[in-house]
Amino acid sequence: MAMRSPLPVRDGVGATRLHVPVEGPWPTIAAYMAERFFHLEPERLLRRFDRGEIVARDGTPLARETPLGAYEFVWYYREPPAEKQIPFDIEVLHVDDDLVVIDKPHFLPTTPGGKYLQNSALVRLRNLLDNPDLTPIHRLDRATAGLLMFSARPVTRGAYQLLFERREVEKVYEAVSALPQGWDADAPALAGRAFPIVYRNHIEKLRGNVCVRVDDDREPNAETLIEFVNADERVLHTLLRPHSGRMHQLRVHLAALDAGILNDGFYPKLLPETPDDFTRPLQLLARKLRFTDPLSGRGREFTTRRTLQDAPR
Incomplete structure (x- = not known):
């Protein structure tokens, strides 16, 4: 069972939990954290202990003198980074x-992380609906736009999460790729x-790597049905029906077929990181979700209102 945070959600952002070693060369928990977060000015971190901002599982504030081993887990709020605003809004399609x-725009991450806190779909939605219990049931890449589902209360969250674990949600995406060489319209x-x-292929996420690895010698663990929609003299428009949900699966599969998605900086070749160009979003969209509601037993279907700007007209 997941540990419940002793700190409430603040400004749409939950507290961060840190596992602290119970023994080691550090005399105090503060000393361990100062070494772990070496990029922070140590005295600034210690002042957070003095203000009671770092707490134990029962909510007890830790002092800068609290010895290592006194607690195995601590909670604290991340200090908000200087965020670049993502200039696109979420659109709420359904609430019960x-x-x-919601319809998530391109460039907006699903959850807080790294340099994005307020600029995440989860935090924006929690603040918009004033519901700290909102939790994403699945994920979309930051670069991908479209449908994203959230649980509104913990008591029924597991029922919806099981739908995805059991692959009982029909997911449909659409993508636009540069027209492959040798394309035959007939x-x-x-x-x-x-x-x-x-x-089908085998996709593996390697720790510390931004791209996944494909291992053609292993049993496939990722499968996508790819359907033709339209094409013109520039681009190809396809529908994608993933049977599995591996990281970057759709991007990897189209790239493997020489139809890498337009504006993809990861596949088929990892490009140097550059600032976001909001005029050139990844041409991948989560278009439709269809499932039988585990609570009511009724069929439910949601469709995005967004479109891909480079799709053939």
């Missing part, structure tokens, strides 16, 4: 007692495969 569905195909294409 248990479920919230016989649409990718890498010699006629549509519809079922593509």
